[in-house]
Amino acid sequence: MIRTLIVDDEPLARRGLELRLAGEADVEIVGQAGNGREAGFAIAALKPDLMFLDIQMPEMDGFALLRSLPAETLPLVVFVTAYNEYALDAFSACAVDYLLKPVEEGRLHQALQTVRERLSARSAEDNRDKLLRLLARMSGKPDLTLADALAQEPGGEPVPKLAIRDGNRTVRLDPEAIRWIDAAGDYLCIHTAAENFVIRATMREMEQRLDPRRFQRIHRSTIVNLACVRELRSHLNGEYFVTLESGQTLKLSRSYKDKVHLLH
Incomplete structure (x- = not known):
């Protein structure tokens, strides 16, 4: 299940998104928050996988919330806002997607598909970490990186980053x-x-x-x-x-x- 937090200062907007997500079998709404400060406490307590986040909110806006969070606690973020001028800043903040209100059904499904791919990639990264530890033990090189191990052909050079x-x-x-x-x-x-x-x-x-x-x-x-x-x-x-x-x-x-x- 994709544990999901909805953050928006408008109760009707939160309710509308909740209803739209109800039809997604793999999405579980674990909490809601009306501003950035409430969201910070909710993230610490609930540890969601995904957060639908409004940008303009009282007390602490969406960008300020992201800056306040430790990187290891940050869920995947889909911005939901009525303003399109923040798109570049949103992607600079590594948002998964940027949805404009009122949210179109097709765009919501597209965003969720990207979220699923990202979460699957995280799982793959866990598996790669296990593989790296195995390769390091087998090669006798404790500082071996996975990129070097997989990019290298016999006698070849690793692909530069x-x-x-x-x-x-x-x-x-x-x-x-x-x-x-x-x-x-x-x-x-x-x-x-x-x-x-x-x-x-x-x-x-x-x-x-x-x-x-x-x-x-x-x-x-x-x-x-x-x-x-x-x-x-x-x-x-x-x-x-x-x-x-x-x-x-x-x-x-x-x-x-x-x-x-x-x-x-």
Whole structure:
């Protein structure tokens, strides 16, 4: 079950979201809060997996709440707000999704599907940690990292990690964890199974940092990890769409169609 906390200063908004989530068999609403301070206490006591969070609230807004929480207690966050101007800040705070009120049914289902994928990835990370301990014992290298162990071929070199600036932190990211990258103005959003990273960079700069054998540009604003591609579909109007293993569908621009080799 996905243990869920609803945080909104409007009782009707909380009730509406509660009713919409009632039809989700794997979602359990464990609590509700009317402001950031109440939410902080609820998170400490209930340890939810997911939080639907309003941004503008009295006493402590949504962003202030996130800044106050220890990283290890932070649940997955889906922002639910009436204001679209906070979208960039929301993704910079590593939100799973950003829903505008009134919430559309389809967007809610889409957000929940992303949540399920993230939680599944967390479970996979636990399994990888166990595998790493086993590999470390077998190799006799207690400081062995999983990225080095899995990326290395016999006699080969590990795939170098990317150092990216995400908000006020620098993250060393394994390129193989990237599913796709899309552009919005002067910013890029790097999508992984675990979280999204928003950085200030251009597509050309990112292309130069990635291995072209693994990553290809399929649109002027999209780069995809070829290992994550499940299928390529054509539509009657001549357009093409790429579907990833995660279920995400991305448009393949006609100008790039003949330049990429997605399924070879």
